[in-house]
Amino acid sequence: xxxxxxxxxxxxxxxxxxxxxxxxxxxxxxxxxxxxxxxxxxxxxxxxxxxxxxxxxxxxxxxxxxxxxxxxxxxxxxxxxxxxxxxxxxxxxxxxxxxxxxxxxxxxxxxxxxxxxxxxxxxxxxxxxxxxxxxxxxxxxxxxxxxxxxxxxxxxxxxxxxxxxxxxxxxxxxxxxxxxxxxxxxxxxxxxxxxxxxxxxxxxxxxxxxxxxxxxxxxxxxxxxxxxxxxxxxxxxxxxxxxxxxxxxxxxxxxxxxxxxxxxxxxxxxxxxxxxxxxxxxxxxxxxxxxxxxxxxxxxxxxxxxxxxxxxxxxxxxxxxxxxxxxxxxxxxxxxxxxxxxxxx
Amino acid sequence: xxxxxxxxxxxxxxxxxxxxxxxxxxxxxxxxxxxxxxxxxxxxxxxxxxxxxxxxxxxxxxxxxxxxxxxxxxxxxxxxxxxxxxxxxxxxxxxxxxxxxxxxxxxxxxxxxxxxxxxxxxxxxxxxxxxxxxxxxxxxxxxxxxxxxxxxxxxxxxxxxxxxxxxxxxxxxxxxxxxxxxxxxxxxxxxxxxxxxxxxxxxxxxxxxxxxxxxxxxxxxxxxxxxxxxxxxxxxxxxxxxxxxxxxxxxxxxxxxxxxxxxxxxxxxxxxxxxxxxxxxxxxxxxxxxxxxxxxxxxxxxxxxxxxxxxxxxxxxxxxxxxxxxxxxxxxxxxxxxxx
Numbered sequence: 034x035x036x037x038x039x040x041x042x043x044x045x046x047x048x049x050x051x052x053x054x055x056x057x058x059x060x061x062x063x064x065x066x067x068x069x070x071x072x073x074x075x076x077x078x079x080x081x082x083x084x085x086x087x088x089x090x091x092x093x094x095x096x097x098x099x100x101x102x103x104x105x106x107x108x109x110x111x112x113x114x115x116x117x118x119x120x121x122x123x124x125x126x127x128x129x130x131x132x133x134x135x136x137x138x139x140x141x142x143x144x145x146x147x148x149x150x151x152x153x154x155x156x157x158x159x160x161x162x163x164x165x166x167x168x169x170x171x172x173x174x175x176x177x178x179x180x181x182x183x184x185x186x187x188x189x190x191x192x193x194x195x196x197x198x199x200x201x202x203x204x205x206x207x208x209x210x211x212x213x214x215x216x217x218x219x220x221x222x223x224x225x226x227x228x229x230x231x232x233x234x235x236x237x238x239x240x241x242x243x244x245x246x247x248x249x250x251x252x253x254x255x256x257x258x259x260x261x262x263x264x265x266x267x268x269x270x271x272x273x274x275x276x277x278x279x280x281x282x283x284x285x286x287x288x289x290x291x292x293x294x295x296x297x298x299x300x301x302x303x304x305x306x307x308x309x310x311x312x313x314x315x316x317x318x319x320x321x322x323x324x325x326x327x328x329x330x331x332x333x334x335x336x337x338x339x340x341x342x343x344x345x346x347x348x349x350x351x352x353x354x355x356x357x358x359x360x361x362x363x364x365x366x367x368x369x370x371x372x373x374x375x376x377x378x
Numbered sequence: 379x380x381x382x383x384x385x386x387x388x389x390x391x392x393x394x395x396x397x398x399x400x401x402x403x404x405x406x407x408x409x410x411x412x413x414x415x416x417x418x419x420x421x422x423x424x425x426x427x428x429x430x431x432x433x434x435x436x437x438x439x440x441x442x443x444x445x446x447x448x449x450x451x452x453x454x455x456x457x458x459x460x461x462x463x464x465x466x467x468x469x470x471x472x473x474x475x476x477x478x479x480x481x482x483x484x485x486x487x488x489x490x491x492x493x494x495x496x497x498x499x500x501x502x503x504x505x506x507x508x509x510x511x512x513x514x515x516x517x518x519x520x521x522x523x524x525x526x527x528x529x530x531x532x533x534x535x536x537x538x539x540x541x542x543x544x545x546x547x548x549x550x551x552x553x554x555x556x557x558x559x560x561x562x563x564x565x566x567x568x569x570x571x572x573x574x575x576x577x578x579x580x581x582x583x584x585x586x587x588x589x590x591x592x593x594x595x596x597x598x599x600x601x602x603x604x605x606x607x608x609x610x611x612x613x614x615x616x617x618x619x620x621x622x623x624x625x626x627x628x629x630x631x632x633x634x635x636x637x638x639x640x641x642x643x644x645x646x647x648x649x650x651x652x653x654x655x656x657x658x659x660x661x662x663x664x665x666x667x668x669x670x671x672x673x674x675x676x677x678x679x680x681x682x683x684x685x686x687x688x689x690x691x692x693x694x695x696x697x698x699x700x701x702x703x704x705x706x707x708x709x710x711x712x713x714x715x716x717x718x
Contacts, residue, residue: 126510175702179709182659184455184512188646189701196695203691309520312513322513354531358524364517368509 072319073331080338087345094348097225103340105227109295110336112233112288113311114318115240116281118332120183121315122244123277124257124324127176130187132285132311134194135168136304139289141198144209144299154212161286168194169282173275183278191308198301207299215294232291233333240329253277257324309357310339313364321371339363402668405656409671412678419685430565434545434632436677437567438463438625440670442644443651444574445621447669450652452614453594453661454504454511458519459622459648460641462496465526466626471535471636482538490623496522497619501612519645526638533637537630544570544631566631570624571670578666581617590614595662643694650701651676659705676700 088095113132120127142164143157172190176183211219221228243249255263256273264270292307293299318335320327339360346355417423423432442459449456466489473485496518503514542550544566547557581587589610592600601607630636655672657664676697683696 126512128512175706179706179713181705181709182512184457185649185653185659185705186702188457189650189698189705192646192694192698192701194698196692196698199691199694200689203689309516312516316513322510352527352531354524354527356524357520357527361517361519361521361524365503365514365521368513368517369503369507 073328073334076317076319076331076334076338080334080341083338083341083345087341087348091345091348094345099344101222101225101227103337103344105229106343107333107337107340108227108229108233109288109292110307110310110314110340111333112236112291113285113307114314114332114336115236115329116284116288117311117315118318118320118327118329119253119277119284120281121320121322122253122257122324122327123274124260125177125183125274127183127274127277127324128187128312128322129172129278129281129285130184130308130312131168131172131190131194132281132288133304133306133308134191134198135165135282135285136289136292136307137299137302138194138198139164139286140293140296140299140303141201141207141301143290144207144211144293147209147212147215149210149212151212151214154214157212157290158287161290162283165283165286166279167282168286169279172282173278176278177271177274191305195302195305202301207301209299210297211290211294215290216297217294219291219294220297229291229295237329237333244329254325258326309360310336313360313367314339316364316367316371319371322368402656402665405654405668405671405675408654409675409678412675412682416678416681416685419682426563432677433565434567436673437571437628439644439647439651439677440571440673441574441621441625441628442648443655443669443673444571444578444666445618446648447652447655447657447664447666448578448590448614448621449511449618450649450657450659451594451661451664451666452590452611453597454611454614455515455649455659456500456615456618457512457515457645458496458500458522459618460643460645461519461522461526462493462619462622463626463629463641463644464636464638465496465522465529466493466623467630467636467640468526468529468535468638469636470541470626470630471537471634472529474535474537474541476536476538479538479540482541485538486627489626493619493623493626494616496622497616498612500619501608501615504615505608505611523638523642526636530636530638533635533640535636537634541627541631541634544627546631567628570628574621574624575667575670577617577620582666586610586613591662593662646701647676647697648673650697650704653701654704 084095084100093099113136116132117129120129139161143160146160147153147157168190172183172187175181175186217228218232219229223231244253252263252268252273255266256268256270260270263273289304292303296303314336315327315332316322316335317338318327318331318333320332342359342363343356346352346359349355420428422428442463446456446459469489469492470485473481473488475481499521500515500518503509503518504511507514540550547560547566581590589600589605590613592603592605593607593610597607600610629640651672652669653659653672654675655664655668655670657666657668657672679696679700680693683693688696
């Protein structure tokens with residue numbers, strides 16, 4: 034892949050800072066440690082610190098059940114984070130704020146189709162695929178072919194999707210339940226192990242393989258790192274970015290099915306609460322917002338960190354207010370470490 | 379000779395076409411058409427009472443859109459403006475006690491300081507840390523939401539009675555008769571908007587105003603020309619925060635309560651108003667006053683939807699479609715021209 038020099042400079046700078054603050058940090062991270070996992074390792078360290086700190090402050094925070102529950106909830110953030118990462122990695126200021134809303138619309142529509150029957154799962158899947166494809170095609174065409182700012186387009190798309198949901202549920206209750214297969218997959222445990230992890234792990238392995246071992250790595254990361262170079266190498270930059278939005282839309286729509294399985298019912302803003310965490314997870318996980326770098330492993334660790342933080346704040350009785358304030362501050366702090374541009378100018 | 383005649387015939391059309399392609403012209407045209415339709419649909423549109431009501435219902439969006447326009451012209455964007463508006467209403471209604479008129483003054487001072495603080499934080503991220511504006515303000519919007527939820531988990535709170543002057547001067551005792559009769563014709567909302575316009579007029583006549591345009595159109599060359607780009611973007615954010623503060627005054631005057639989630643939908647609407655008004659999202663071009671036109675267009679569209687008996691549930695859907703159409707239309711025209 035095209036090495037993102039600027040990015041590794043930032044990592045180095047952060048490491049020097051960390052080495053000064055914690056002398057043992059440099060000892061753990063020898064030169065043998067792969068570059069792309071260094072940020073991820075830092076997040077892992079932060080998560081462990083959070084858990085140890087939480088276990089000291091709140092008794093009963095550091096138990097196996099708690100950790101597994103965290104993993105289960107973090108899995109959804111991580112899945113939404115994958116949508117977000119695909120779009121962000123391809124660069125060009127890409128960002129998909131419509132993911133949660135796509136999921137909501139899918140959940141609301143398919144709940145009444147399935148209505149607790151396995152037989153209609155295929156139809157529901159088809160509906161989800163078509164819906165995700167439509168949203169993704171619209172987002173991709175508007176952003177990459179009409180060159181509109183992705184943020185405004187996807188924000189407006191979020192409004193449209195939420196508007197459709199509002200209009201659909203206006204004046205009546207949302208009926209329907211997910212099919213038992215989805216419930217087993219998303220909500221149940223096998224022993225103490227949440228089943229959703231059996232979805233996340235293959236997805237993660239596949240994503241990491243695709244991102245780091247195939248030619249897609251070069252195309253996707255190349256476009257993100259330097260679109261001019263990628264263009265001169267014969268890559269159709271517009272098409273790649275278009276396809277990332279399509280992939281994000283389809284994935285988000287499928288996650289909507291899982292979300293429905295986890296919740297058991299569909300409601301108006303079931304997915305919208307995941308938009309902010311998905312972006313925060315990507316940023317915390319060390320994916321540069323300018324594109325062209327990062328690993329999905331980091332994103333998963335980032336979502337675990339965020340979910341652990343949410344749990345700790347909830348255990349401290351701070352609830353929603355603390356969660357959003359904490360997310361805002363963490364995102365801002367991480368951005369000023371990673372995304373700031375202090376060099377030229 | 380044939381070609382020449384063709385040229386003479388085609389010239390007025392060319393001029394007309396070029397004029398129509400100007401963003402200002404099309405937004406003003408759209409405004410007048412919508413104004414006409416609303417005036418026809420609403421019977422008592424030109425009565426004084428009804429005009430006051432119209433201005434009152436459009437005022438918060440107009441103020442937010444003006445602030446948004448300043449930030450967008452300086453090369454940024456503010457996704458936190460709605461959340462900031464909610465935060466200020468929560469601060470105001472938490473500090474104020476119904477029975478103690480003096481608390482209103484404290485609330486005003488404290489909320490103004492909070493407003494300056496939000497502007498400075500956004501400006502710090504955009505101007506000095508140089509994080510992409512989109513994502514900084516996305517992060518801060520959740521920070522504001524969190525603080526607002528701490529102060530006011532559910533909508534409510536109380537306000538001193540005299541705060542109604544920001545909504546309706548007649549409703550407050552002790553206001554001089556002159557002001558009351560003035561309030562009949564010039565509602566406080568209009569005064570707030572006029573204040574915002576004066577503020578921007580003064581700023582735009584100073585060096586800072588020109589710097590804002592320079593930084594927005596090309597930040598590198600602005601920096602090379604010796605402009606302090608960080609400070610300029612910070613000032614744009616602070617100006618935006620002050621305008622949002624004015625909107626918060628109006629909102630609390632109107633409702634006497636604070637609500638941590640009230641402003642959320644207004645963020646996209648304010649961006650939409652700026653785009654519909656014909657201000658380039660890429661920054662450096664367009665006039666802040668066009669944002670007022672854009673906000674009025676959105677407001678009139680809402681009115682017409684209301685008259686067309688479309689249920690309230692469709693409002694979000696329609697506003698989303700309008701935003702997409704408003705930004706995709708000009709982009710499509712440019713694309714067509716480039717391809718030719």
